[in-house]
Amino acid sequence: MANNSQDTPRDLRKMTGIWVVLSVAADLLFWFLVGPHVPPGRMTETAKNNQLDFNILLVIALPVIIGVWVYMGYAITHWSAKRNGPEPVGGASARSNKKAQVWWIAVTSFVVLFLAGFGTVALIVDHGSGGGEGPNPVWMPAGAARAETAAINGTGTGILTEPGGEHVLPVQVIGQQWKFTYRYPTFGGFESSQLMLPANTTIAFNVTSLDVIHSFWAYQLSVKADANPGVNNVAFTETKNVGNFTVRCSELCGLWHGAMFNYGSVVSPSDFVTWATTTEAANHANTKDLPPFAWTYTPDANNAAGGWFPDGTVTPYSTVETYGAKQPAS
Amino acid sequence: MTISAERPTEVATSVAPPARVSTPWTQRPGWMSQHLGTAIVGGFLGYILGHWFGNYISSSYPYIVNSGQNSIAVTLALTGMVVGWLLGIGALNYPLAKLIGKDAPAESEVKGWSKYFRYSTDHKVVGMQYVVGVLLFMFTGGLLAMAIRTELLNPTTHVFGPGTYIEIVSEHGTIMMMMATSIIVGPLGNYLVPLMIGSRRMAFPRIEAFSFWIFIAGYMVIFSALPYGGFSTGWTGYAPLQTQNGPGMISYLLGFAVIGMGMMAAGFNIAVSIINYRAPGMTWSRVPIFVWSILATASLLTLATPVLFAGGLFGILDKTVQTAFYVDEHGGSSYLWQNLFWFFGHPEVYIMALPGFGIVAEILPVFTRKPLFAYKVAASGMIGVALLSFFVWQHHLFQSGINPDMRPLFMLTTELISIPTGFIFLVGMGTLYRAKIRFEIPMLFAMALFFNFLIGGVTGVFLSDVPVNVTVHGGFFVLSHFHYTIMGGLLFAFMAGLYFWLPKMTGRMMNKKLGLIHFWMMFVFFNLTFFPMFIIGLLGQPRRVFTYASNLQGLNDFSSISAFLLGLSFLVFAFNLVWSMWISPEKAPANPWDSLGLEWQTASPVPAHNFDRIPVIMTDPYHYSEPGAPALADFGGASSGAATSDSHSAKNEGADND
Ligand code: HEM
Ligand SMILES: [Cu+2]
Ligand SMILES: [Cu+2]
Numbered sequence: 001m002a003n004n005s006q007d008t009p010r011d012l013r014k015m016t017g018i019w020v021v022l023s024v025a026a027d028l029l030f031w032f033l034v035g036p037h038v039p040p041g042r043m044t045e046t047a048k049n050n051q052l053d054f055n056i057l058l059v060i061a062l063p064v065i066i067g068v069w070v071y072m073g074y075a076i077t078h079w080s081a082k083r084n085g086p087e088p089v090g091g092a093s094a095r096s097n098k099k100a101q102v103w104w105i106a107v108t109s110f111v112v113l114f115l116a117g118f119g120t121v122a123l124i125v126d127h128g129s130g131g132g133e134g135p136n137p138v139w140m141p142a143g144a145a146r147a148e149t150a151a152i153n154g155t156g157t158g159i160l161t162e163p164g165g166e167h168v169l170p171v172q173v174i175g176q177q178w179k180f181t182y183r184y185p186t187f188g189g190f191e192s193s194q195l196m197l198p199a200n201t202t203i204a205f206n207v208t209s210l211d212v213i214h215s216f217w218a219y220q221l222s223v224k225a226d227a228n229p230g231v232n233n234v235a236f237t238e239t240k241n242v243g244n245f246t247v248r249c250s251e252l253c254g255l256w257h258g259a260m261f262n263y264g265s266v267v268s269p270s271d272f273v274t275w276a277t278t279t280e281a282a283n284h285a286n287t288k289d290l291p292p293f294a295w296t297y298t299p300d301a302n303n304a305a306g307g308w309f310p311d312g313t314v315t316p317y318s319t320v321e322t323y324g325a326k327q328p329a330s
Numbered sequence: 331m332t333i334s335a336e337r338p339t340e341v342a343t344s345v346a347p348p349a350r351v352s353t354p355w356t357q358r359p360g361w362m363s364q365h366l367g368t369a370i371v372g373g374f375l376g377y378i379l380g381h382w383f384g385n386y387i388s389s390s391y392p393y394i395v396n397s398g399q400n401s402i403a404v405t406l407a408l409t410g411m412v413v414g415w416l417l418g419i420g421a422l423n424y425p426l427a428k429l430i431g432k433d434a435p436a437e438s439e440v441k442g443w444s445k446y447f448r449y450s451t452d453h454k455v456v457g458m459q460y461v462v463g464v465l466l467f468m469f470t471g472g473l474l475a476m477a478i479r480t481e482l483l484n485p486t487t488h489v490f491g492p493g494t495y496i497e498i499v500s501e502h503g504t505i506m507m508m509m510a511t512s513i514i515v516g517p518l519g520n521y522l523v524p525l526m527i528g529s530r531r532m533a534f535p536r537i538e539a540f541s542f543w544i545f546i547a548g549y550m551v552i553f554s555a556l557p558y559g560g561f562s563t564g565w566t567g568y569a570p571l572q573t574q575n576g577p578g579m580i581s582y583l584l585g586f587a588v589i590g591m592g593m594m595a596a597g598f599n600i601a602v603s604i605i606n607y608r609a610p611g612m613t614w615s616r617v618p619i620f621v622w623s624i625l626a627t628a629s630l631l632t633l634a635t636p637v638l639f640a641g642g643l644f645g646i647l648d649k650t651v652q653t654a655f656y657v658d659e660h661g662g663s664s665y666l667w668q669n670l671f672w673f674f675g676h677p678e679v680y681i682m683a684l685p686g687f688g689i690v691a692e693i694l695p696v697f698t699r700k701p702l703f704a705y706k707v708a709a710s711g712m713i714g715v716a717l718l719s720f721f722v723w724q725h726h727l728f729q730s731g732i733n734p735d736m737r738p739l740f741m742l743t744t745e746l747i748s749i750p751t752g753f754i755f756l757v758g759m760g761t762l763y764r765a766k767i768r769f770e771i772p773m774l775f776a777m778a779l780f781f782n783f784l785i786g787g788v789t790g791v792f793l794s795d796v797p798v799n800v801t802v803h804g805g806f807f808v809l810s811h812f813h814y815t816i817m818g819g820l821l822f823a824f825m826a827g828l829y830f831w832l833p834k835m836t837g838r839m840m841n842k843k844l845g846l847i848h849f850w851m852m853f854v855f856f857n858l859t860f861f862p863m864f865i866i867g868l869l870g871q872p873r874r875v876f877t878y879a880s881n882l883q884g885l886n887d888f889s890s891i892s893a894f895l896l897g898l899s900f901l902v903f904a905f906n907l908v909w910s911m912w913i914s915p916e917k918a919p920a921n922p923w924d925s926l927g928l929e930w931q932t933a934s935p936v937p938a939h940n941f942d943r944i945p946v947i948m949t950d951p952y953h954y955s956e957p958g959a960p961a962l963a964d965f966g967g968a969s970s971g972a973a974t975s976d977s978h979s980a981k982n983e984g985a986d987n988d
Contacts, residue, residue: 011764039868040801053797061788068755068784072777075762080769088700088766090956095701097760104756105707105749112745112791119745119795120738129797134731207731212571213664215729215804219870224800226730228665229570230658233731246879250804250872252564254571255492258875298659 011074019070023063030058040222043245043266045238046130047222053122053129060111132207132225132233135295141202141236143168148204148234151185152295158186158276159198159269167201167269174297175207175214175227178256180247187276189293190283195264198272199242207233208296215251218264220244226251232295239266363440366447369418369543373550376414381407401649404577408554408584412547420449421540449543451535454936456542457521458835461828463546464516467509469900470553474502476897479859479890485878495876497560497578504552504565504582508589510816511678512545512596514685515631518827519600519624521835525929525936526618528609528945528963533602541596544588552585564874566675569656569667573648580649587642590635597631600624611947611963614709618927618951619702622709623688626716627681634677634720641670665732672723680719682816684712686783686823687754690776693830694761696925697773701952703760704753711753718747728799737796744794751787755780766955770923771845775826778853782818786811789864807867810860818856825852825903833918836911837935844906851899858892926951926962941965 035055042048079085088094123129127141137144143162150156151170160168172183174191183191195218197203207216209227216235217224220243225235242265249260267275280287291297384403385395394400416422427434440448445455446462477498481489490498520542524532532538555561561578563571567586572579604625608617617625644655645667654660656667687708695702702708724733724740758780767773789811792798802808825848833839862885869885871878878886910916921930928951932940945963953959 039870046800050797050800053795054792054801057792057795057798061791065784065788068759068780071759072762072780075759075765075767076777079762079765080767085766086764088698088764088955090699090701090954090959094703094763094955095952096704096706100760101704101707101756104752108749108752112749115791115795116738116742116745119741119797123737123741123796126797128734129800131737131796131800132729132731132734134734138735212574213568213730217804217872219801222800224729224803228658228731231731246870248870248872252496252562252566252568252571252874254562254574255496257496258492258877 011078015070015074018074019063019067022066022070026062026066027059030062031055039219041220042240043220043243044130044222044240046126046236047220048240049122049126050129050222053119056118057115060115064111127236130221130223130235130237132235135232135234137234137236141168141238142166144202144204144236147186148206151204151206152293154185154189154293156186158273159201160186167198168204169198169201170204170206171195171197172293173205173207173216173225173227174210175216175249175253176210177212177254178249178260180214180216180249180260180262183293184276184280185293187280188284188287189290190280190287191290192279192283193262194279195247195262196272196275197239197264197266198269199239199266201269202236202238205235205237206295207235210297212253213251214249214253214260217248217250219246219248221266224250229298230296242266242268364418364420364423364449365444366419368420369415372418373411373415373547376410376412376417377407378410379414380405380410383410399576401577401580402651404558404580405584405646405650408551408580412544412551412588415547415550416540416543419543421536421543424536449539451539452938453520453524453532453535453538454835454938456538457517457519459542460512460516460520460545461835463542463549464509464513464824466546467505467549468513469904470549471502471505471509472897472900474498474505476894478502479893481876482878482886483890485880485883485886488876490876492876493560493562496562496564496874497556499874500561500564500582501552501555504555504585505549506816507565507678508548508552508585510682510820511589511593511631513820513824514689514827515596515600515624515627515681516542516545518620518689518824518831519628519685520596522831522929523600523604523621523624524607525932525940526621526927527604527607527612528928528941528947529603529607530940530944531607532599533607534599537595537599541592541599544592544595548585548589548592551581551588553581555579555581555585566671567645567667568671569645569648569664570658572645572667573656580646583642583645583649587639587646590639590642593631593635594639597628597635601628601632604628609944609947609963613947615706616947616950617709618692619705619708620688620692623684623691623712626712627684627688630677630681630684630716630719634674634681637670638674638678641667641674644670665730668727668730668732669723672726673720675726676723677716677719679812679815680715682820683751683783684715686779686820687712689823689827689830690779691754691757691761692927693772693776693826693923693925694758695952695954696830696923696927697768697770697776698761698765699768699954700761700763700765701954701956702757703763704757705950705952707753708757711750714750715747718743718750722747725794725799728796729803741794741796745791748787748791748794755784770829771840771842771849772826772830772923774846774849774853775822775829778849779819779822779826781853782814782822782856785861786814786818789814802867804872805867806863806871806873809873810863810867813860813863818860822852825849830923831929832911833922834929834934834936837918838911838915839918839922841906841910841914841916844902844909848899848902848906851895851902855892855896855899859889859896862886862889862892926953928963931963931965 038051038054040047124139127139142164143166147160147168147170170185174181181191181193182195183189207225207227209229214227216227221237223235223237225233244263244265247262247264249257381403384406385400388400388402389395424434446459481495555578558578558581559576561575561582567582604621647653648655654662656662656664658664691702691708722740722744725744728737793802829840829845866882866885869882871882920934943966945965947963949960949962951962
């Protein structure tokens with residue numbers, strides 16, 4: 001479509017100039033000044049990746065926001081009735097402009113498809129990015145499947161080491177109104193209200209609930225998985241540095257939801273093993289009274305209308321079996 | 331510009347829907363007939379009767395009877411209240427009479443003020459009733475918001491107990507969401523659509539009136555949660571927490587079911603009217619863009635709400651007669667509620683966005699003196715959004731463990747929907763291009779929508795990215811995101827619409843000075859309230875908590891104080907409304923903004939039958955700054971159009987009417 005007047009390109013050129021300068025400045029400032037501090041920090045591999053994803057999204061978003069603002073700002077300052085600007089021209093040329101429309105649709109589609117592709121790759125490469133992957137995770141880190149099988153069958157002890165040298169630790173997170181407790185299946189299945197994790201280890205969180213829906217949010221680890229009764233919701237992360245982290249329930253679970261938080265620590269593997277073995281021994285008497293380790297502790301959904309735990313059926317961990325997987329008969 | 335001439339005295343031939351068949355007692359004047367008072371009495375009696383009956387039929391369970399926890403009694407009491415209310419107002423006269431084979435009595439056609447308190451089948455009356463109705467919701471919900479922000483002033487000193495606090499949050503969210511379903515479709519959709527499409531009436535005037543009165547019944551039902559002890563699930567009502575809750579939960583479930591009936595009724599009526607009642611010549615490419623947005627919204631209301639309705643009924647059955655739809659232990663699934671709720675809930679999100687886009691796109695040409703840019707893209711974008719919105723719902727469940735391998739798909743569909751959503755910016759920016767912008771109050775609100783919705787929309791893309799969602803899901807980031815889209819988008823558009831069309835609807839102008847104060851306070855403090863919440867969320871504060879990390883107090887206090895000032899801006903608005911409508915009304919010119927829209931060409935005030943003769947539409951209403959453009963419509967010589975062809979073409983030549 002034809003331009004309406006001589007100085008049309010000047011408007012656009014001016015705007016583009018301002019836009020480029022501001023966008024580049026904003027992106028650089030953000031990337032170098034703010035980026036490294038963006039939550040959830042860099043305590044785990046997952047946190048690092050998710051921080052990077054956030055930063056990339058923001059670096060794309062800033063020019064978009066600035067573009068619209070520059071345009072709107074320009075319009076307000078140059079094209080208002082008070083300002084004696086150009087007389088508006090109606091008619092066909094003002095109603096549509098094929099080139100502008102096609103460009104708009106092409107650019108937004110490209111950005112959006114790029115983001116979807118990028119998000120998908122990030123999600124898969126990072127084994128679910130620390131999010132809840134349901135009972136049968138499709139994207140698992142190396143050794144996780146074997147570790148989970150060992151956990152449910154009671155065939156592994158301590159931090160598990162894979163043939164490839166990866167260290168894996170299965171941990172169970174049990175939500176209930178209004179606290180989280182943690183079971184360590186490879187340490188005799190003891191239960192603790194303390195969450196300790198070894199550094200440089202792949203953690204497989206198995207999240208479930210005894211009553212309503214909670215959500216296990218280990219903020220600095222960048223792990224979030226809903227705790228559903230009767231469901232084992234698995235999430236992975238790989239710890240890096242030692243340090244403390246916060247756990248908050250992030251799904252409304254009733255009266256004291258706001259007070260449902262505690263703290264955990266990532267410690268060196270040897271400190272962790274010391275802690276775990278001492279706690280296992282100290283809790284020995286209590287552990288015997290607990291229900292044997294299982295993926296879920298609510299009545300069996302497959303056996304509707306009854307069947308309180310434990311019903312004794314052995315359903316070993318498998319990638320096809322879903323809810324209701326039970327512990328081995330002991 | 332022509333000030334409304336005296337209305338012609340001739341009366342149109344075919345007018346209101348139901349022909350008078352008899353004059354039964356419902357037609358008697360004054361307090362004897364049916365009105366708000368009889369509706370209240372009916373609701374009260376229905377409540378008592380239902381409550382008694384509920385306790386009667388469960389009398390063999392002595393531990394719940396008359397305990398205040400008898401879900402059956404509460405359900406039947408509230409149902410009785412709704413039915414009694416509808417009977418009292420006369421909403422059921424027609425169907426009941428037909429049911430027993432009688433000729434239906436006609437709705438009373440009362441003149442003057444009292445018609446607003448009655449079951450009226452005039453779409454203009456219903457529209458005005460809806461204005462009052464949604465403001466009722468808005469101010470109740472807003473008061474609760476102030477309570478929330480008061481509690482969050484301090485992480486350790488508590489104003490409310492945890493139980494009261496969660497009740498307040500839940501009630502705030504639910505009331506606001508219910509309001510948002512209807513805030514534009516109800517008042518402006520009902521009032522303006524027939525005027526914009528050149529029709530004398532809606533397709534189903536009784537269903538339309540029904541939608542309003544049941545909307546108010548829904549308000550009473552959801553409000554009844556408070557005396558029942560509230561519900562602690564938030565507006566999302568997740569099971570099994572839902573199953574755990576007391577009778578306040580019934581108010582929530584039944585409330586959504588009742589509001590849902592109103593939504594379906596309103597949507598159905600409006601969609602059918604738009605499709606079938608357009609004036610001759612009003613082809614699809616001449617339909618005003620606001621009508622397109624209302625059509626898309628009405629379709630969503632009709633198609634999405636039944637899912638919510640069914641979901642609510644399942645919940646009520648679980649709580650009263652012990653079915654197990656949402657009870658995992660008995661073969662149900664708590665995922666079922668999440669799926670049903672969000673399958674409705676996401677289209678609902680667009681029910682709350684599209685009408686806002688429609689308003690902005692409709693008034694932008696008026697204040698820029700330019701035609702709407704990319705009309706076809708805008709209309710198809712709205713339909714595209716409506717369709718796509720049914721395929722994204724599981725983005726609310728990314729971390730829930732349900733269908734985890736579908737996450738890439740829902741990430742893709744969610745990001746795809748941002749393409750047609752983004753068209754509103756293409757349309758807006760194209761229309762502003764080399765325009766002659768007049769910053770009247772409605773235009774200011776419209777421009778603010780672009781500012782706010784940009785932030786709301788971009789943060790939506792962050793939320794749809796699963797890796798980023800791990801951090802931001804369930805926290806204040808989401809909270810801020812949806813306030814930016816709903817409040818920053820829909821509510822700002824609603825204000826734009828009110829300031830723009832109230833002169834048509836009431837014949838009175840809103841005061842401009844007060845309007846300016848209102849706008850700037852609302853715009854500034856809205857952003858100061860909600861922008862910090864993005865940061866609060868990123869720093870780890872979950873939603874719906876009464877306490878938070880102490881290092882977040884500074885930001886929370888900043889947000890709270892801004893929120894109080896934001897609340898104050900609504901009082902300025904309320905004052906402006908009362909001032910300009912009643913205390914010191916200023917007569918509005920027939921076409922104060924020099925719009926070319928068909929609705930402005932009817933006489934002022936709009937006669938009961940809208941148009942003396944149905945106009946023949948010649949073109950679309952966006953021929954701004956186009957000398958020699960064809961007239962919008964041929965009124966066939968009837969002088970019903972206040973601003974008829976001569977003033978119309980004058981506008982086209984001059985283009986500058988300031
Ligand atoms: C004065 C304006 C408003 C303020 C200050 C405000 C403030 C808040 C706050 C602080 C919360 C969150 C509490 C929490 O989760 O911890 C909240 C929740 C919510 N608000 Fe608002 N709000 C306002 C207006 C609105 C409007 C206009 C709408 C919608 C039309 C709305 C819809 C909601 C919803 C749906 C929730 C979620 C409730 C839940 O978690 O179930 N709010 N609001
Ligand atoms: Cu919880
Ligand atoms: Cu959604």
